[in-house]
Amino acid sequence: MRIAVVGAGAVGGTMAALLDRAGHDVEVTARGEQLDAVRAGGLVLDGGWGSHTAPVTASPRLTERPDLALVATKAMDAEAAIRENARALDGTTVIVVQNGLRGVDVARAALPAAQTVGMLAMFAASYLSPGHVTVTTPAPSYLGGGTGPVTERVRELGGILREAFPVVELPNFVGAQWTKLLVNHVNAMPAITGLSAQQTIAHPGLRAIVTQSMREAVRVGEARGIRFGSMQGLGDARLRLFARLPRAIGGVLPRLMAARMGATPNPGSTLQSIRRGKPTEIDYLNGAVVSEGELAGVATPVSRELVALVHEVERTGRFLPPDEVVRRVPLG
Known part of the structure; x- marks a missing residue:
């Protein structure tokens, strides 16, 4: 063919x-x-x-x-x-x-x-x-x-x-697109810090930020009437529960995602774009949650700040230390 x-x-x-x-x-x-x-x-x-x-x-x-x-x-x-x-x-x-x-x-x-x-x-x-x-x-x-x-x-x-x-x-491919959008929230942090996805998830402060950005994505999807598609062990009921659990417990989800990545360091597609000097997709990842949140009337402060930080790295060429990221991203 x-x-x-x-x-x-x-x-x-x-x-x-x-x-x-x-x-x-x-x-x-x-x-x-x-x-x-x-x-x-x-x-x-x-x-x-x-x-x-x-x-x-x-x-x-x-x-x-x-x-x-x-x-x-x-x-x-x-x-x-x-x-x-x-x-x-x-x-x-x-x-x-x-x-x-x-x-x-x-x-x-x-x-x-x-x-x-x-x-x-x-x-x-x-x-x-x-x-x-x-x-x-x-x-x-x-x-x-x-x-x-x-x-x-x-x-x-x-x-x-x-x-x-x-x-x-x-x-329900549309619902699966939302589930993949949630999975793609592991991409922003490597682009901001220059670390692998596994390293950022292993860091307690960065993991808390990733967890909260994913919870924002679920809440926006719910407000937009989305039924999340099932893939890689994630589905509508599990994701809705994840958004309501205490954040510390919800951090189990990114840990499971990191375990699925295996031992080979995963830079994520957004960091790869930065390393090649190319524009990133961040406006279509965390940025999509911000845009959909505005339509739904749901606040997305973590996703909004992550988008801004990725654009800052694109502009300056300087990765941010984890402690600085933790300091600058509001968890509420």
């Missing part, structure tokens, strides 16, 4: 390499040093799903119409990338692999003739040098669309992709 991957970063690059290994004809979009590296030596994958060098076709924009396309850019780049490749993408099946809440809606608006579904990548991968991606925590990706049951088309797509990497089809 001819498969396109728009955005060959940590997630898109991993999927592209695995799809190539499964025997598909893969084209990726890339720019700059990444484009040059992939053209020169292929897309190199190692880590938790084994090693493979994928001789994929790499171009600044798609050169052929694919049978299936995955859009795996950063959330803030998605609309421009989709429109730039609209000639090749419209009329085909497009899977949007994105953090945040708006990716599928953006793709559907830009590609009215495409069949569009969403995917949540729960594995962790690092992309810190051109042409090279490393899977640090293997985990399934979740495929679906809307708030209803799994469709037959989603099941078909899951079967195709499962030949390359673990995929689970799930109902």
